[in-house]
Amino acid sequence: MKRAEGRSTCPTNFTVETFGDSWSLLIMRDLLTLGKHTFGEFLRSEERIGPSVLADRLARLERSGVIVRTPSETDARKVTYSATERGIAAIPLLYEAARWGRGGVPVEEDDPWEAVMAMDRHDVLDAWQQAVREGGSLFGGAESAFARLIARARADA
Template sequence: MKPIATRSDCPISFSLDIFGDKWTLLILRDMILHEKNSFSEFMNSAEGIASNILIDRLNTLHSQGFVTKKASELNKSKFLYTMTEKAIDLVPVLVDLMEWGEKYNKKGEPKALLAKILKNRDKTIREIQEKLREKRYQPSAG
């Protein structure tokens, strides 16, 4: 795994060095909003990520401490990914992106979650984060 080369000390530049491609945040979105946690589940996302790119992004998220990776108890050749606290801290960022995207792309989704966010953003963020934290400590056979 090649290390991520940072271009400067700027916080925005640092963030883009990790999340500046068009797939990484979508993988995290799928983990947060759609409870996906395996390679095959990520492959079934609507955007159609190529398998080699998915492997690379999952490996980067793992090596950078955003996800843990473990073999499924039911199928040792299947790996399951779980978000770390570092990734859970990104929920407000993804919520901000959802709000912005909905404002300028009225075809966006998920409408029910967006309505909940617009009603009480902070409470909804806390609920999402708490659910993700609980899931981290639940055994998953996958």
């Protein structure tokens, strides 16, 4: 945190203050592309975030208004985190982050991003944001945007 609040009124700087650290954007990725929703799921991310940093980042993202924390109704131990509309609005940013990052990472044959990047950008963003509004994500779960996009592509062919 530190001097982070309001170094300037530049929009880019605002984005940097919200997502410009080693973990915040990865948490948003887990939430929005993989459909992770609980502390434990985020903890088990590929990049191995520690619990103290995770707790701090979730609190910050909540304070920033991009995610909400909701205690589970069925299990009082559990808490679910989900994206607000402001968080959903960051999906194009995440999309461009994934697109640019593809150029620096080995191409994997069956990476679903390969298929996604071949689709129309606007279609992808629409389906993705809609899926998140309905509790889904890009790749995670049965009602994933990816599944819907693939089905539509097949139908059009």
